[in-house]
Amino acid sequence: MKKMLLFSIFLLLLSSVLSACNSSDETTAATEDGKVVIDFFHRWPNEPRKSFYDEKIKEYMEANPDVHINVNSVLNDSYKEKIKVLVSSDDLPDIFSSWSYSFAENLVSSEKIMPLNDVLNEDKEWSSSIIESQYDGFKFDDETYGVPFTVDGKAFFYNKAIFEENNIAVPKTYDEFISALDSLKQAGYEQPLVEGLTDTWAISHYLGTIFERVVDPAVLEKDYKAETGEFTDPGYIKGLEIFKQLTAYMGDVSTAMDHEAARNMFAAGEVPVLYMQFAEIKMVEEAGNVEIGFFDFPAVGDGKGDPTALTGAPEGWMVSKTAPKETIDFLKFLTSEETAAEFTKTDGQLNAVKGAVTPDNVNATSQEAYELVTNATSTAPWFDNAVNINIADVFMRGGQELATGQSTPQDIMKTVQQEAQSLRE
Amino acid sequence: MIARKIPLIPTLFLLPSLLFLSIFIYFPLVQNLYNSFFEFSVFSPTKEFVGFASFQQLIQDKVIMAAFINNVKYAVISVLFQVFFALILATILEDKVFRRIAPALRVIYFMPVMISISVIALLFTFVYNPQMGLLNSFLELIGLENLAVPWLGNATTAIYAVIAMSQWQSIGFITMLFIVAIQKIPKELYEAADIDGAGKIRKFFNITVPQVKETMFVNVLITVTGSILVFNEPFILTGGGPGFSSTTLSVLMYEQGFGKDNMGYASAIATLIFVLSAIFALIQIRVSGTGKDD
Numbered sequence: 142m143k144k145m146l147l148f149s150i151f152l153l154l155l156s157s158v159l160s161a162c163n164s165s166d167e168t169t170a171a172t173e174d175g176k177v178v179i180d181f182f183h184r185w186p187n188e189p190r191k192s193f194y195d196e197k198i199k200e201y202m203e204a205n206p207d208v209h210i211n212v213n214s215v216l217n218d219s220y221k222e223k224i225k226v227l228v229s230s231d232d233l234p235d236i237f238s239s240w241s242y243s244f245a246e247n248l249v250s251s252e253k254i255m256p257l258n259d260v261l262n263e264d265k266e267w268s269s270s271i272i273e274s275q276y277d278g279f280k281f282d283d284e285t286y287g288v289p290f291t292v293d294g295k296a297f298f299y300n301k302a303i304f305e306e307n308n309i310a311v312p313k314t315y316d317e318f319i320s321a322l323d324s325l326k327q328a329g330y331e332q333p334l335v336e337g338l339t340d341t342w343a344i345s346h347y348l349g350t351i352f353e354r355v356v357d358p359a360v361l362e363k364d365y366k367a368e369t370g371e372f373t374d375p376g377y378i379k380g381l382e383i384f385k386q387l388t389a390y391m392g393d394v395s396t397a398m399d400h401e402a403a404r405n406m407f408a409a410g411e412v413p414v415l416y417m418q419f420a421e422i423k424m425v426e427e428a429g430n431v432e433i434g435f436f437d438f439p440a441v442g443d444g445k446g447d448p449t450a451l452t453g454a455p456e457g458w459m460v461s462k463t464a465p466k467e468t469i470d471f472l473k474f475l476t477s478e479e480t481a482a483e484f485t486k487t488d489g490q491l492n493a494v495k496g497a498v499t500p501d502n503v504n505a506t507s508q509e510a511y512e513l514v515t516n517a518t519s520t521a522p523w524f525d526n527a528v529n530i531n532i533a534d535v536f537m538r539g540g541q542e543l544a545t546g547q548s549t550p551q552d553i554m555k556t557v558q559q560e561a562q563s564l565r566e
Numbered sequence: 567m568i569a570r571k572i573p574l575i576p577t578l579f580l581l582p583s584l585l586f587l588s589i590f591i592y593f594p595l596v597q598n599l600y601n602s603f604f605e606f607s608v609f610s611p612t613k614e615f616v617g618f619a620s621f622q623q624l625i626q627d628k629v630i631m632a633a634f635i636n637n638v639k640y641a642v643i644s645v646l647f648q649v650f651f652a653l654i655l656a657t658i659l660e661d662k663v664f665r666r667i668a669p670a671l672r673v674i675y676f677m678p679v680m681i682s683i684s685v686i687a688l689l690f691t692f693v694y695n696p697q698m699g700l701l702n703s704f705l706e707l708i709g710l711e712n713l714a715v716p717w718l719g720n721a722t723t724a725i726y727a728v729i730a731m732s733q734w735q736s737i738g739f740i741t742m743l744f745i746v747a748i749q750k751i752p753k754e755l756y757e758a759a760d761i762d763g764a765g766k767i768r769k770f771f772n773i774t775v776p777q778v779k780e781t782m783f784v785n786v787l788i789t790v791t792g793s794i795l796v797f798n799e800p801f802i803l804t805g806g807g808p809g810f811s812s813t814t815l816s817v818l819m820y821e822q823g824f825g826k827d828n829m830g831y832a833s834a835i836a837t838l839i840f841v842l843s844a845i846f847a848l849i850q851i852r853v854s855g856t857g858k859d860d
Binding site: 222225226228229247338339341393394395396397398530531534538539541542544545546547548 | 695696697715716717718719720804805807808821824827
């Protein structure tokens with residue numbers, strides 16, 4: 142009797158293990174009541190976007206009763222990791238958010254992403270409603286793999302009141318910028334500039350723009366490709382020196398805090414200058430009561446780069462190859478002018494849909510930023526999306542080491558060159 | 567004459583754990599070793615055989631050494647604090663003088679063990695916060711503001727700040743193990759020592775320490791292997807930064823694998839971590855000669 146009991150417990154255990162291994166295979170496209178299921182994965186479990194998308198999904202399901210949408214979301218860095226795991230398994234969601242350029246390229250290389258050229262050509266009315274230039278980050282070998290939705294750019298934001306108080310003009314060159322920071326320091330601002338350097342992506346945004354300014358665009362284009370990258374141009378060392386000079390204005394605390402803390406200091410009026418994304422304008426306005434203006438990263442004296450290139454890249458939606466055909470309709474819904482206008486009104490982030498950013502749903506600062514983004518002569522992707530992650534990591538960690546004085550620009554470039562060499566092989 | 571029968575019941579009892587161990591421990595271990603001879607990313611549909619290239623890279627990588635030194639710092643400080651200091655703490659708590667408040671103190675010391683490490687790490691980011699953190703505010707309050715530094719943002723202090731948090735969290739657990747061991751020591755030994763006129767310190771070194779030797783061995787093993795595997799604390803507090811100043815081997819493995827997509831190299835680091843912890847465990851088992859208790 143005892144033996145029987147024992148044996149049955151053992152069997153029970155075994156069966157539960159085996160069934161756990163099995164259950165993941167049973168993904169079907171339809172629920173029991175015959176509805177089509179779309180798996181939707183985005184990266185905003187935080188407000189206001191979570192509620193916005195939950196609301197939109199509800200709206201869509203009411204309008205399309207034969208479709209059921211499963212939604213899932215995780216935040217930024219975790220999203221990057223999770224989507225990588227999902228793409229390597231067979232559980233890739235049907236529609237999901239993606240960054241452009243190298244992040245998108247990596248996903249596309251898995252051969253599990255749906256090419257969208259046919260879909261875009263079929264419905265010109267929809268596809269041409271999105272700003273043409275923003276598709277670039279999703280195009281690989283003349284095939285489009287994603288639909289851009291949000292647009293962004295980065296600039297120096299300044300506290301207008303503090304600049305006026307100290308008679309500081311908006312700097313037009315890098316030297317003017319440094320002297321503006323110096324006079325702010327004399328005026329009693331211990332850290333005239335602030336950044337949260339524990340967020341390594343913030344460093345990559347700085348470095349990306351600095352390299353745009355000081356290095357010849359042709360050299361950058363060659364170096365940013367893993368197959369041809371050498372990183373031997375002396376401009377890179379100069380660029381790192383510029384970054385080191387800027388970190389000197391950030392104070393000791395910068396290496397111990399994140400970008401959000403830096404933004405809150407700026408919003409509270411404690412710090413006069415912050416390098417931030419246009420997407421953050423609304424957050425600053427909600428967190429504090431400062432009047433802000435912005436200027437592009439100024440031109441560097443003898444820099445060989447493009448003095449006006451704007452750093453910033455769109456984010457958008459990708460569709461999995463195995464997605465049900467209803468997903469495309471949902472994609473169109475997500476990128477419609479109506480959804481886009483409402484999105485920008487709720488969130489403050491600018492979007493790539495024509496006519497969806499108007500003075501009705503954004504404030505004057507964002508409107509100005511929108512014009513800058515859409516009219517920029519050239520846009521450069523975020524540095525960590527533009528180069529191979531192994532190169533970007535050396536620069537990002539190196540940036541932290543520059544700020545704490547552990548390393549020199551020459552040492553960092555040496556490591557970068559080694560890394561570039563092993564990538565070329 | 568009868569062939570020796572395999573006893574059914576004990577075998578059945580062993581089977582489930584054997585099954586789980588082989589599925590979740592031994593199989594991944596072998597697979598990891600296999601993976602470390604290949605180069606692949608999570609995106610790539612195929613693996614490329616590279617032989618010992620990852621291990622060669624491992625030897626040349628300066629960051630590996632820096633990370634290993636951080637692990638060693640972790641181990642040394644943890645053993646000093648968690649094993650020796652916890653033993654003293656346990657002895658004090660078990661002393662007659664504290665008999666009344668000992669249960670309350672035990673709970674207080676054990677509390678951090680029950681809190682999730684993520685919560686603790688987030689809590690300590692507030693403690694270490696350079697502007698409004700508890701630690702720097704306290705230092706300012708007692709007039710030591712020149713000692714206040716951005717603990718997690720400074721390359722020299724970051725790893726120690728991380729280690730300090732670990733000590734705070736783990737000491738209660740080790741203390742608890744020692745308390746149990748001390749309670750099992752026969753009272754007669756202490757009574758005999760009392761009759762001989764031994765003082766408290768004498769009793770500690772001549773009775774308590776030899777009697778808890780086995781527990782001490784287990785605790786050293788727990789802390790040292792724990793130090794080699796440590797991941798959560800540095801990952802959440804500093805992400806290994808600034809630079810690589812608070813990176814440990816596990817953090818490096820994670821960054822290589824999931825951050826930079828070098829799955830093969832990450833597997834090689836994982837193999838290194840396994841070899842290191844196995845070596846440490848073997849040395850300790852040899853040195854302490856456990857199981858041959860006299």
